[in-house]
Amino acid sequence: MATFRSLWRGFGEALSGVVSNSVMSVASISTVALTLLVLAGFLLAAVNLSHVAGVIESQIQLRVYLDANAAEEDVRQLEAQIAGQPGVVGYRYVSKEEALERLRGYLGEDQDLLEGVEELNPLPASFEISVLRPDLVERVAYELQGRPGVDKVSYSAEVVRRLLEVTNVLRLGGMTLALLLTGVTVFLIANTIRITVFARREEIAIMKLVGATDWYIRWPFLLEGVLLGLAGAAVAALAIAFTYRWLLDMFYDRLPFLPLVTPQPLLQKLSLVLLGLGALVGVVGSQISVRRLLQV
Amino acid sequence: MFQLDSVTKVYPNKVVALSGVSLTIRRGEFVFLVGPSGAGKSTLVKLLYREELPTRGNILFEGRSITRLRRSQVPYLRRRVGVVFQDCKLLPHKTAEANVAFALEVTGAGAREIRRRVPAVLELVGLADKARAYPHELSGGEQQRVALARAIVNNPAVVIADEPTGNLDPQTAWEIVGLLEEINRRGRTVIMATHAKAIVNAMNRRVVALSRGRIYRDDASGVYDDGYL
Ligand SMILES: Nc1ncnc2c1ncn2[C@@H]1O[C@H](COP(=O)(O)OP(=O)(O)OP(=O)(O)O)[C@@H](O)[C@H]1O
Numbered sequence: 001m002a003t004f005r006s007l008w009r010g011f012g013e014a015l016s017g018v019v020s021n022s023v024m025s026v027a028s029i030s031t032v033a034l035t036l037l038v039l040a041g042f043l044l045a046a047v048n049l050s051h052v053a054g055v056i057e058s059q060i061q062l063r064v065y066l067d068a069n070a071a072e073e074d075v076r077q078l079e080a081q082i083a084g085q086p087g088v089v090g091y092r093y094v095s096k097e098e099a100l101e102r103l104r105g106y107l108g109e110d111q112d113l114l115e116g117v118e119e120l121n122p123l124p125a126s127f128e129i130s131v132l133r134p135d136l137v138e139r140v141a142y143e144l145q146g147r148p149g150v151d152k153v154s155y156s157a158e159v160v161r162r163l164l165e166v167t168n169v170l171r172l173g174g175m176t177l178a179l180l181l182t183g184v185t186v187f188l189i190a191n192t193i194r195i196t197v198f199a200r201r202e203e204i205a206i207m208k209l210v211g212a213t214d215w216y217i218r219w220p221f222l223l224e225g226v227l228l229g230l231a232g233a234a235v236a237a238l239a240i241a242f243t244y245r246w247l248l249d250m251f252y253d254r255l256p257f258l259p260l261v262t263p264q265p266l267l268q269k270l271s272l273v274l275l276g277l278g279a280l281v282g283v284v285g286s287q288i289s290v291r292r293l294l295q296v
Numbered sequence: 297m298f299q300l301d302s303v304t305k306v307y308p309n310k311v312v313a314l315s316g317v318s319l320t321i322r323r324g325e326f327v328f329l330v331g332p333s334g335a336g337k338s339t340l341v342k343l344l345y346r347e348e349l350p351t352r353g354n355i356l357f358e359g360r361s362i363t364r365l366r367r368s369q370v371p372y373l374r375r376r377v378g379v380v381f382q383d384c385k386l387l388p389h390k391t392a393e394a395n396v397a398f399a400l401e402v403t404g405a406g407a408r409e410i411r412r413r414v415p416a417v418l419e420l421v422g423l424a425d426k427a428r429a430y431p432h433e434l435s436g437g438e439q440q441r442v443a444l445a446r447a448i449v450n451n452p453a454v455v456i457a458d459e460p461t462g463n464l465d466p467q468t469a470w471e472i473v474g475l476l477e478e479i480n481r482r483g484r485t486v487i488m489a490t491h492a493k494a495i496v497n498a499m500n501r502r503v504v505a506l507s508r509g510r511i512y513r514d515d516a517s518g519v520y521d522d523g524y525l
């Protein structure tokens with residue numbers, strides 16, 4: 001029978017458990033925080049990479065770089081061929097001057113990088129081509145490859161594929177590392193709570209003899225575990241929020257064109273995930289430590 | 297109330313504490329459990345509230361098998377069976393009052409019920425003025441009274457006391473037995489394991505004598521006899 005009173009009792013005992021073995025508690029909270037930070041870091045990196053990939057995919061799908069010495073006639077013919085390709089929904093000619101202008105825009109305050117390059121302008125002119133569906137990109141690229149006046153065809157599908165590959169590796173690596181760290185975390189929480197359990201074993205034995213249910217005994221330890229887990233998750237959530245905003249600021253300054261994911265609502269969702277995971281780790285850790293105790 | 301059917305208890309260290317014990321205890325009875333040290337009295341008592349499980353045989357409480365009770369049901373058995381342990385088992389860092397309240401709290405009783413019942417049972421065992429004292433501030437007899445108060449605070453159907461007068465002087469021992477008698481008069485079954493010959497003889501109640509794990513004698517109104525020693 002879980003009355004309000006016994007729920008309340010759990011909070012007091014859980015808190016006193018956390019406070020009375022503070023060294024172990026701090027150690028557990030720190031490992032929870034560290035684990036979740038690693039997980040969150042990898043998640044944020046993966047989310048941003050797949051976002052970047054998505055943006056690139058939707059922005060432009062194909063670019064045909066023109067040979068520096070391409071004849072005007074070749075360029076005109078090429079344009080006609082591009083327009084005639086099935087699946088091409090739009091294209092645009094980007095002149096050498098426009099390419100330089102764009103680069104200037106990207107560089108923002110770092111214009112000095114262009115000094116001396118400007119007169120030469122090594123940037124090639126190109127056609128930007130949008131295709132109806134991503135899966136048509138490769139065929140169009142194949143068609144245009146090697147035509148007169150074409151230096152090289154690059155299509156974002158390849159970039160996107162690479163980015164997604166990196167994203168997957170990041171996800172997998174992050175998950176594996178987080179899983180390992182989760183093991184350590186659960187172990188530490190279980191040991192922290194075992195100290196409380198040990199200090200109160202006599203009381204627990206008597207509780208059982210006078211008719212306490214398993215749940216009545218378990219509840220305060222469960223709460224202690226959840227408190228440790230949530231505290232660690234809160235630390236991780238705060239740390240990741242500050243770090244992410246700081247990183248975004250840095251990227252906006254240096255690479256303003258990089259389409260990174262805005263902090264909200266991403267961080268809000270991430271915090272909820274972290275708190276949920278923290279609580280879960282706390283529950284598992286505490287249940288491991290009381291299970292043995294209840295086998296009487 | 298309790299029915300034991302050829303109960304045998306062998307501890308993991310191969311000690312046979314009880315062998316083939318059959319016994320029926322009816323509602324409202326007052327039963328003394330006597331026998332020399334090591335006869336198996338405490339073991340028998342522990343089987344009744346399922347601190348131990350019998351190796352063979354069956355035990356019924358109010359018609360239901362204790363042996364086959366599901367784990368989750370054990371707490372409810374223990375709330376119906378109030379136990380005064382041989383070593384009191386009071387919590388040293390809780391006051392007399394808190395020790396008693398504790399047994400009510402674990403059943404999920406409300407604050408109001410606890411405030412009402414705890415002083416009432418402390419009054420009954422004559423410890424109302426020591427409610428705020430810690431176990432180490434109490435005499436052996438007073439500690440036994442706290443343990444008794446805790447055993448009855450849940451209003452159990454039966455009270456089992458394992459040598460509640462063990463280290464007490466005759467006067468104090470009699471007071472404890474008087475309390476058990478009072479509890480019995482109020483309709484509860486009382487089972488008391490003891491070595492106190494004088495008390496057993498004077499009370500003229502049912503005596504179950506154990507010797508080396510077997511029932512040696514079972515008299516409706518018996519005396520303590522040393523014949524089996
Ligand atoms: N937990 C245990 N493990 C192993 N053997 C035990 C255990 N408890 C009791 N015994 C043994 O079982 C036998 C009966 O013990 P029990 O405690 O039931 O005797 P008792 O009649 O209560 O004795 P006393 O009057 O001294 O309290 C003894 O030989 C004892 O050593």
Ligand SMILES: [Mg+2]
Nearest residue numbers: 337338382458
């Ligand atoms: Mg004994």
